[in-house]
Amino acid sequence: MTKTAVVTGASSGIGAATARRLAAEGFHVVAAARRRDRLDKLAAEAGAAEGGGPGVEPFMLDVTSQESVDALAAAVTRCDVLVNNAGGAIGMDPVAEGDVADWQRMYDVNVLGSLRVTRALLPKLIASGDGVLVMLTSTAGFIAYEGGGGYAAAKHGQTAMTETLRLELCGEPVRVVEVAPGMVKTEEFSVNRFGGDVERAEKVYAGVPDPLTADDVADAVVWCATRPSHVNIDRLVIRPRAQAAQHKVYRVADA
Structure with a gap:
């Protein structure tokens, strides 16, 4: 029987790359996110799943909504792998100037979103007889840095x-x-963090030779999820060589 993997936040970046990799490994991938158009494009590129077979099945999901998560749990009849990838950072304000709404949003998506989906699908992971739960965190989950208080707090929670x-x-x-990436350059993460300010987002990676890509992290996630059933990768930290x-x-500019 084809194994089923559920990937949250699958409409772009690491989530989309992970869905592609898992589909290529023969999984039936439930790619869950809020943007249906992106999910449909992903399914067309990676191969749409038919009749529970390998490929990508799009599913509209908002991890901040219990109703939406409950609908996912009702629709998924089997779950062998769960990748809690939905998350994100908002802003770089110091703690003294922290926006409570931004902190609440980061906690709700990263921490409570992972909690909602895990609670909903854990019985199916156990019932599979060989489940794998992957939490996509960050090196911010165990190291603090200036301007990252809200994001680091959320990732520490995860x-x-x-x-x-x-x-x-x-x-x-x-x-x-737990898969904890360091510096990853995706098309949206930093842009979202800075409210759409592309120039400010690009400065994060200025002069850095070869930051990680979404595919690099997806490769690590799928490797962890496909080890022999008696092997558990507790935590995999992945950074670019430059970090x-x-x-x-x-940074090349500093050399």
């Missing part, structure tokens, strides 16, 4: 949830994996 799940599910047929730490990045 990391704590992942570690707790691994303890609570010990003995169940579910592996719990030694959150605050230590080589």
Whole structure:
């Protein structure tokens, strides 16, 4: 029987790349996100799933809505792999000037969104007999940096949830994996963070030779999810070679 993978935040970036990779590995991929047009395009590119077979099945999902998550759980009859990828950062304000609404939005999407989807699909992961739960976090989940207080707080919350799940599910047929990327350049992440300011977003990567791509991270996610069933990758940290730490990045302009 074809295994089913659910990927949230699958309309762009790491989520879309992960859906493509899983479909290429023979999974029936439920690509879940808010933008149906993007999902339909992804299914056309990666191959639309038919009759529960391999390929991509689009599904409209808002992880901040319990009703939407419940609809996903009702529609998915089987779940072997869950990739909690939906998330994002908003702003770079210092804590003293932090926008409460921005912090609430980041917490709701990154942390509570992952909680809603995990609670809804965990029974199916267990029922599969060999489930894999992948939490897409960030190096911001265990290292703080100036201007990243709200995002780091949310990603620390996701990391704590992942570690707790691994303890609570010990003995169940579910592996719990955290994939924590460093500097990744996708078409939307930094642009969204800076409210559509493309010039400011580009400055994040200025002079950095070869930041990670969405495909690099997707490759890591799929590798973790396809290890032998007795092998658990607790945490995989992936950075570009130019980034030694959150605050230590080589830039050509500085050489």
